[in-house]
Amino acid sequence: MPGPTKDSLDLDADMTGVQMRDAMGQLLQKLRYEPTAKRIRATLGGRTVVDTTRAMLVWEPRRVVPGYAVPYQDIHAEISLRSSTPLENDAVGFMLPDLSKVPVFDPRIPFDVRTTAGEPVEVRVPETDAAAAGFRAHDPGLADHVILAFADFDTWFEEDDEIISHPHDPYGRIDIRGTSRHVQLMLDGHVLADTTRARMLFETNLPARYYLPMEDVVAPLEPSSTSSMCSYKGYATWYSATIGDQRVDDIAWQYEHPLSDAADVRDYVAFLDERLDLVIDGEQQKRSVTPWS
Template identity: 30%
Template sequence: MADAVRRAVTIEPGTVEPGSVRVRGYRSGVLVADADPPLLVWEHRFYPQYFFSPGQVRVELRPAGPGPRSPSLGPSEMLDVVVGDAVLDGAARRYPQAPVEEVRETVTFDWSALDTWLAEEEVVHTHARDPYVRVDAMPSGRHVRVVAGGQVVAESSRPVVLVQSGQPPRYYLPRVDVRMDLLTPTGTVSYCAYKGTAAYWTVRAGGLELTDVAWGYDNPLREGLLVAGLVCFWPEKNADLEVYVDGERVQEP
């Protein structure tokens, strides 16, 4: 069933669709691009990118030579982006030989080159949102037990299960049901366009040291509000971490 779900939400590289909301990108308070809506282009299968027509770009673009070839969109041309007195070297690119003609005159910007992205009036984090990804978090009565080296690290019958398109269910546990004394924060963080910024822990239990096998969101985005402050364990990260849901061990999907 999990494989069927993944196939259902997989978008082929090179797919082009019109967006459905207004998107703006800013750098240092200067409006760089404004589209209502932009094109959504899947250069790879993971998530789309925003592409803007010339009339939707509000700053000067200067040719900066050839860029890398995209397997799905073909050769690229790099463009410097002029924002006030600043020049963002190679921060935009165009694909003049893209298979879909309407893409050929549009440009896309390196996500990190702009410091603020808005979909309508909501800040978009990490990358463009995929309209086919859905995130649902809901209270659950399942029994979740986490074991490392024969020692129980966590046990709860009140998890929050979070389901994201194309991903296995994740069970987030209240900290009072987790042996937090066995968890040590690390400097690792990850970023999700739908849930926000996650911080990680190393589990030290049963004579084992399992690095970055647990994570949590202290200040999640709206899709993940129900998991705020909870702890999730990652059995695929290390085979020595055992996670059981209703007595059945979670295996690598």
């Protein structure tokens, strides 16, 4: 049986393993794009102004979720240059120290915080005067495409399913697993929740979340006026808690009508353990640092 060749031995000698998170962190500071086979549609001012099977997913530098870039020919509205002063990006962003040494941009960071060379444009529906921001990047891979501000449009669809918050990342996902670990959430010695019936939600590049049966929550919870949405999980209701003699606002959330990917945490409640003491099987965990810390 022939042995390895010299070339293969040299190749093996030059290859060094890399942790995937480190590789993703290095790519985070680059402009990234990927074609999608999905039909993408968007409405603006009550009209369908985007309808394409040639869209690209685009991650501008430091952005952790993608946007859509659409060919000019597939945008059925007026497109013109717009004046825009790029917002300073050095002082904005959120730390994800496990992933990046520089602040990252999540969907809360405005579209016009720019780290890519190019020209701002506007997409306008003359009949209704509805308008949305866009950006034409000076990159050959995105020639003849416009990156569109997701939040400026009325609705987005991948095929026939509505998409909320931002496009789905083909390299990110969520997994939900039941666990019998002993999970306790505490603050200043007060127990908020205590369970061995949690469901763990694993999401790419984020700490694991523990979703707990409401019956195992000890601290009184009161619905707040805050709401949020997640592209993978749906719309969340938030709660404030009374802990000892203090009230802690917006410390927990619940998906009462989750999207299909998150069906297994329906009616379970999760806590921002970045701001609490999380104890697993009797061992206190180090508090994670995330954009919600």
